[in-house]
Amino acid sequence: MPHAPRRDRSEFGDFVAARSPALHRAAYxxxxxxxxxxxxxxxxxxxxxxxxxxxxxxxxxxxYTRKAITTTAISWFRRKGWNAERSTDTPPERIQPGHADGxxxxxxxxxxxxxxxxxxxxxxxxxYYEDLSEAQTAEAMGCAVGTVKSxxxxxxxxLRDRLGDEPALAELIPTLSSGR
Amino acid sequence: xTETLKQLLHDxxxxxxxxxxxxDTLVRAGQRRVRRRGLAVGAGALATAAVxxxxxxxxxxxxxxxxxxxxxxxxxxxxxxxxRGTVIHAGSDTLEVGHPVRAYVRTSIGYVVADxxxxxxxxxxxxxxxxxxTDPDPDRMRLVSDTDGTVAGWLDTDGHPVFLxxxxxxxxxxxxxxSGEDGAGVQGVRELYAVDATTAYWSDAGGVIxxxxxxxxxxxxxxxxxxxxxxxxxxxxxxxxHVAQARNFGxxxxxxxxxxxxxxxxGGTQGDLSHDGRWLAQDADEAMVxxxxxxxxxxxxxxxxxxxxxxxxxxxxxxxxAQRSQAAPVQLLTCTVPAGTCEVSAELAPSFADFDGDIAxxxxxxxxx
Numbered sequence: 001m002p003h004a005p006r007r008d009r010s011e012f013g014d015f016v017a018a019r020s021p022a023l024h025r026a027a028y029x030x031x032x033x034x035x036x037x038x039x040x041x042x043x044x045x046x047x048x049x050x051x052x053x054x055x056x057x058x059x060x061x062x063x064y065t066r067k068a069i070t071t072t073a074i075s076w077f078r079r080k081g082w083n084a085e086r087s088t089d090t091p092p093e094r095i096q097p098g099h100a101d102g103x104x105x106x107x108x109x110x111x112x113x114x115x116x117x118x119x120x121x122x123x124x125x126x127x128y129y130e131d132l133s134e135a136q137t138a139e140a141m142g143c144a145v146g147t148v149k150s151x152x153x154x155x156x157x158x159l160r161d162r163l164g165d166e167p168a169l170a171e172l173i174p175t176l177s178s179g180r
Numbered sequence: 181x182t183e184t185l186k187q188l189l190h191d192x193x194x195x196x197x198x199x200x201x202x203x204d205t206l207v208r209a210g211q212r213r214v215r216r217r218g219l220a221v222g223a224g225a226l227a228t229a230a231v232x233x234x235x236x237x238x239x240x241x242x243x244x245x246x247x248x249x250x251x252x253x254x255x256x257x258x259x260x261x262x263x264r265g266t267v268i269h270a271g272s273d274t275l276e277v278g279h280p281v282r283a284y285v286r287t288s289i290g291y292v293v294a295d296x297x298x299x300x301x302x303x304x305x306x307x308x309x310x311x312x313x314t315d316p317d318p319d320r321m322r323l324v325s326d327t328d329g330t331v332a333g334w335l336d337t338d339g340h341p342v343f344l345x346x347x348x349x350x351x352x353x354x355x356x357x358x359s360g361e362d363g364a365g366v367q368g369v370r371e372l373y374a375v376d377a378t379t380a381y382w383s384d385a386g387g388v389i390x391x392x393x394x395x396x397x398x399x400x401x402x403x404x405x406x407x408x409x410x411x412x413x414x415x416x417x418x419x420x421x422h423v424a425q426a427r428n429f430g431x432x433x434x435x436x437x438x439x440x441x442x443x444x445x446x447g448g449t450q451g452d453l454s455h456d457g458r459w460l461a462q463d464a465d466e467a468m469v470x471x472x473x474x475x476x477x478x479x480x481x482x483x484x485x486x487x488x489x490x491x492x493x494x495x496x497x498x499x500x501x502a503q504r505s506q507a508a509p510v511q512l513l514t515c516t517v518p519a520g521t522c523e524v525s526a527e528l529a530p531s532f533a534d535f536d537g538d539i540a541x542x543x544x545x546x547x548x549x
Contacts, residue, residue: 009203009207009426009449012203012206012207013203016201016203016206017201017203020198020201021198024196024198025193025194025196026193028193028196028198029189029192029193034196034198037198038198038199041198041201042201042205042206045201045206046206046209046210049206049207049209049210049211050210106188106191106192109185109188110188110192124185125189128185128186128189129186129189129190129193131186
């Protein structure tokens with residue numbers, strides 16, 4: 001009789017302790033709310049625990065959890081009808097001329113990011129926060145590399161469009177480079 | 181300007197603080213999904229549910245009264261059972277509970293049911309009686325019982341342990357808000373583990389507590405302390421003094437008057453001891469039944485693609501939910517240990533697909549989150 005897969009609770013606990021802070025931060029950037037990010041990470045870690053016996057090493061576990069966070073976030077946003085324009089009625093207040101301190105700039109850019117469709121935001125977070133390659137981002141999102149390119153390109157274009165009136169901020173947005 | 185979008189993202193994320201993750205909660209939720217994973221295996225909608233052929237619906241009494249049930253008049257519960265909707269299917273009987281069964285356990289004379297709102301009901305031959313409330317959160321809803329005794333327990337909405345003796349109809353717990361010896365008490369209960377006759381086991385921040393339900397006497401359990409976020413000290417089940425504990429290194433059986441026995445395989449915090457404590461069925465993707473006298477594994481249901489053992493009917497008969505292949509019917513098997521023979525006791529559905537969260541097994545927890 002083959003041995004049943006083993007869920008080593010101690011190993012899983014070590015993985016959670018080591019990686020959950022980083023996973024929370026990435027989830028927060030995708031969904032923009034602390035409580036929702038915590039729910040998202042919890043859901044992803046439960047899925048990871050179920051899949052633990054076939055993940056074999058921590059590197060696989062992290063990739064699996066990251067994918068679970070990304071696809072679950074996209075699923076939740078679709079299911080709950082949340083989309084890009086969660087604040088369509090009240091677009092972020094533009095920074096007034098001359099009001100160019102860093103804090104305000106960050107906040108405004110953050111609001112613009114949150115207005116992106118979730119897939120575009122997820123792609124940008126994975127590429128520019130997690131520093132994943134296009135292929136790795138595609139794996140995490142469960143889509144083709146070409147889709148990652150288009151989602152990132154569209155997301156950055158929207159950001160530049162929104163920030164067009166603020167050249168200093170627009171400079172923060174990278175031009176799309178070829179994937180690694 | 182050298183700042184990049186990447187730096188902005190890091191700045192934004194670094195400013196946020198998150199609550200610590202409770203590994204115990206993750207593991208419990210994960211193990212429930214392992215158990216029900218078969219329910220998600222396969223494709224296609226559930227056509228019709230082929231339930232156990234019944235000999236008629238037993239309409240139990242209403243919600244009134246119904247205390248003081250005589251054990252001699254109790255239901256015969258030592259049979260394979262499951263619940264769908266408001267009905268418990270038990271052997272050849274079908275019992276209309278009158279309330280959706282989210283989770284349930286059985287004793288030797290009845291069932292204790294939690295509905296989706298967290299209301300707890302006692303189901304005996306005298307009828308269905310409301311006996312309390314528990315947390316409706318599927319991740320925290322948990323009933324425990326001794327299947328060859330008459331006591332069941334749960335945590336009330338304040339997190340205090342409550343026990344019901346279905347033989348007497350009495351419920352509650354004699355110990356008040358004060359603590360017993362070594363600070364052991366009913367405050368800050370983390371997890372209600374098990375009931376063995378009239379002895380209950382739960383944990384608080386200080387470790388595992390053993391309590392005599394009839395007197396309210398509590399004491400620290402003389403075993404490894406339960407360490408949050410680890411396996412150490414987590415009580416899986418207790419029968420006739422045999423304590424099955426999850427440990428960091430695996431599963432250990434503490435035997436009265438003997439040396440602890442380590443299982444040679446297995447792990448996790450879910451499982452069920454046979455009534456005599458001789459065998460332990462552990463929750464896994466395939467049948468995992470162990471001889472607690474030497475830790476060896478008993479070959480069982482090896483020809484099934486999925487088989488999870490979840491309760492004992494007596495000293496030697498264990499019940500499994502199983503599927504021979506992904507296209508095969510979902511069955512409840514009754515297997516005899518150590519012979520290893522199995523027979524189909526019930527067919528739950530033509531295939532694993534979608535039970536819409538309305539099916540429950542007598543494990544005390546919801547199968548669906």
